[in-house]
Amino acid sequence: MFAIFINFLSILAGSLVGALTKRGIHAKYLSALTTGMGIAVLVLGINVAMNNMQQTRHPVLFIFCIAFGALVGTFLRLDERMEAASRRVENRTGGRTDGAPSLAEGITTAVLLCCVGTLAIMGPILSAINGDDTYLMTAATLNFVTLVIIASTYGIGVGLAAIPVFLWMSFFFLIGKLTSGLISTSPETFSGMIMTETNIVGGVLIAAAGLGVLNIKDCKTVNLLPSLLMPSLYFFVTLLF
Numbered sequence: 001m002f003a004i005f006i007n008f009l010s011i012l013a014g015s016l017v018g019a020l021t022k023r024g025i026h027a028k029y030l031s032a033l034t035t036g037m038g039i040a041v042l043v044l045g046i047n048v049a050m051n052n053m054q055q056t057r058h059p060v061l062f063i064f065c066i067a068f069g070a071l072v073g074t075f076l077r078l079d080e081r082m083e084a085a086s087r088r089v090e091n092r093t094g095g096r097t098d099g100a101p102s103l104a105e106g107i108t109t110a111v112l113l114c115c116v117g118t119l120a121i122m123g124p125i126l127s128a129i130n131g132d133d134t135y136l137m138t139a140a141t142l143n144f145v146t147l148v149i150i151a152s153t154y155g156i157g158v159g160l161a162a163i164p165v166f167l168w169m170s171f172f173f174l175i176g177k178l179t180s181g182l183i184s185t186s187p188e189t190f191s192g193m194i195m196t197e198t199n200i201v202g203g204v205l206i207a208a209a210g211l212g213v214l215n216i217k218d219c220k221t222v223n224l225l226p227s228l229l230m231p232s233l234y235f236f237v238t239l240l241f
Contacts, residue, residue, distance in 0.1 A: 003136035004169045008162045014144040015159030018151025042210025049203025062200040069227025079222040089157040106154025108221045109209045110161035115168045116202030121195045124169045128176030197231035
C-alpha cells in the first residue's frame, strides 16, 4: 500500500508543478499545448484499445461494459456532479478565463491516463501478492510527468484526480489479496482477462476524452467512468456462478 500512497502524492506534486508552470505560459501557447495533448490522448486511447483487442477472448464484452457503465454514470449524474465540484474548485483557486478548458475535462483525462494500463492494474496486484512495487513506482514517475503536462493546461484542480486513482489502485490491490492463486498477466487467466478487458474499455474512454480535449465531441466521459469497473464485475460474477 505504501507505493499506492506514493502514486497519490506524485499526482498532487505533478499538479502543483504544472499549475506553477502554467502561470508563465501565454494563452496561445496553452491553446497549442491543449491541441497537442488532445491529439496524443486520442492516439494513445486507440492504440491501447486496439492492442488489447488482439488478445481478448470476449471481443464484444467491452460494448456491454461501456453501455452499462454509461447507464450507471448517467443515473448517478456523475457529469453534473463533477462539473459542479469543478466550478467550486475553480472559484476557490481564482476562477477561469473565458475560453479556458474545463477543469472537469482535465480531471477526467488525468484519471483515465493514470488508471488505464498494465502499471495501474497489475502494479497493485503484484504488490499485494509478493510485495513487488516496481510497477507502482514506475507508475508514480509517469503519473507525475502526466499531471505536470495536464495541470499546465487545466490548473492545480486536476490534483483531485489523485483520489479516484488511489481508490482504483486500492481496488486492484484488494483483488490481488483475494485471488492470489490465479494471478498472471496471461490473457487466459482470471487476472489477465480482467486486465485485457479493462484496458480495452479504458482505451476507448481515453480516445473519447481526446475528442473532448480537441472540442470535436463532448462524450461526457465522466458518465462513462463506471465502465472501467464492469469487466471486473463481469468476471467475478462468472467466477461465482
